[in-house]
Amino acid sequence: MPSADSTPRAGYLSISALTKQYKNTSIPAVDRVSLNVDEGDFLALLGPSGCGKTTTLRMIAGLIEPSSGSVSVQGKDITKSPVHKRSIGMVFQNYALFPHLDVKSNVAYGLKMRRVPKAEIAVQVQNALDLVRLGHLADRRVTALSGGQQQRVALARAIVVNPQLFLMDEPLSNLDAKLRDAMRTEIRSIQRKMGITSVFVTHDQDEALTMADKIAVMSEGVLEQFGTPSDIFERPATRFVAEFVGQANLLDDIKVSGSAGNHVLDVPGAGHLSVPRISGTYSGKSTAMVRPHQLKAHSFSSSSNGIRGDVRSATYFGDTIQYEIQAGQNLLRVQMRADGSPTLAVGSEAAITAATDTIHFIAA
Ligand SMILES: Nc1ncnc2c1ncn2[C@@H]1O[C@H](COP(=O)(O)OP(=O)(O)O)[C@@H](O)[C@H]1O
Ligand SMILES: [Mg+2]
Numbered sequence: 341m342p343s344a345d346s347t348p349r350a351g352y353l354s355i356s357a358l359t360k361q362y363k364n365t366s367i368p369a370v371d372r373v374s375l376n377v378d379e380g381d382f383l384a385l386l387g388p389s390g391c392g393k394t395t396t397l398r399m400i401a402g403l404i405e406p407s408s409g410s411v412s413v414q415g416k417d418i419t420k421s422p423v424h425k426r427s428i429g430m431v432f433q434n435y436a437l438f439p440h441l442d443v444k445s446n447v448a449y450g451l452k453m454r455r456v457p458k459a460e461i462a463v464q465v466q467n468a469l470d471l472v473r474l475g476h477l478a479d480r481r482v483t484a485l486s487g488g489q490q491q492r493v494a495l496a497r498a499i500v501v502n503p504q505l506f507l508m509d510e511p512l513s514n515l516d517a518k519l520r521d522a523m524r525t526e527i528r529s530i531q532r533k534m535g536i537t538s539v540f541v542t543h544d545q546d547e548a549l550t551m552a553d554k555i556a557v558m559s560e561g562v563l564e565q566f567g568t569p570s571d572i573f574e575r576p577a578t579r580f581v582a583e584f585v586g587q588a589n590l591l592d593d594i595k596v597s598g599s600a601g602n603h604v605l606d607v608p609g610a611g612h613l614s615v616p617r618i619s620g621t622y623s624g625k626s627t628a629m630v631r632p633h634q635l636k637a638h639s640f641s642s643s644s645n646g647i648r649g650d651v652r653s654a655t656y657f658g659d660t661i662q663y664e665i666q667a668g669q670n671l672l673r674v675q676m677r678a679d680g681s682p683t684l685a686v687g688s689e690a691a692i693t694a695a696t697d698t699i700h701f702i703a704a
Pocket of ligand 2: 394
């Protein structure tokens with residue numbers, strides 16, 4: 341089972357072999373997931389719909405009881421602690437605000453439950469509202485707010501109790517694209533200011549790459565890879581991760597010759613690709629992962645190096661052009677800057693070379 345970096349280090353939040361098998365289901369929704377999050381880190385749980393993200397987050401929160409495995413925070417096992425005994429601030433996908441209450445009462449809720457004195461509640465609520473830039477709307481009913489403002493109320497309500505953990509389940513998915521971008525930056529800046537260890541669920545790879553310190557990629561209940569955004573994007577551990585996070589050309593049955601500083605990849609039926617360095621796992625015939633921007637294509641001539649292919653399509657994106665080029669058994673995607681030089685005609689022959697100094701290999 342692929343699971344990069346599976347040796348757990350002692351962390352602030354530690355989940356170990358966490359598993360959930362719902363009643364009357366054949367396979368676990370979450371299957372032995374282990375990872376550690378350092379204090380102050382922002383973890384993104386990333387994967388397609390149904391892969392077990394919400395179930396994992398809710399087990400951390402104490403809203404779902406694990407079938408096996410454990411959750412600990414600061415070295416203390418909280419697996420059996422009821423939700424109200426955990427120090428957690430949570431933001432739900434649909435915000436789950438109290439519609440009959442105004443903004444400040446929504447935010448005050450957790451503090452009231454904790455029997456914090458009234459005067460102190462007023463101060464803390466105002467601070468939290470200022471942090472999310474809603475100080476001026478404290479008396480507004482939440483039903484009279486925009487989606488983005490409701491989102492901010494939900495954030496304020498979660499952080500006002502100064503929890504050990506800040507958990508968010510796809511909090512931006514109901515916002516339009518522009519607001520979503522702004523809120524990414526805002527959530528990160530609030531999170532950094534408070535230094536609060538956070539877990540953020542998303543199915544959006546861009547959101548994960550741009551926001552997170554660490555990303556856990558899940559598929560069908562299994563942790564495929566846990567690492568930094570650049571680990572995940574540049575050095576994916578599995579085919580699934582390579583294809584889910586960004587566009588990837590996966591070249592199978594590649595033989596590697598040459599030596600350090602000058603590796604030559606033999607691409608079946610298409611020619612050779614030269615590259616100074618390779619990363620990842622290869623032995624015998626292996627799978628190379630090349631992002632479209634790591635390749636460049638030019639018109640083929642008798643003196644061309646590289647691999648040879650037929651241009652099948654050319655798509656203009658303004659700043660870049662993306663080609664699909666059939667090279668042997670592979671339909672390669674090649675992305676190049678649109679710098680004004682003549683483009684390759686569909687139907688013409690192209691030579692493809694590496695535009696990177698490192699090509700990554702994925703374990704078979
Ligand atoms: N209460 C439940 N009973 C049975 N199956 C469930 C229940 N909740 C979720 N599932 C299943 O568990 C899997 C993971 O769900 P979920 O954690 O919600 O995934 P995600 O948040 O990644 O979309 C899915 O196959 C889903 O259908
Ligand atoms: Mg979900």
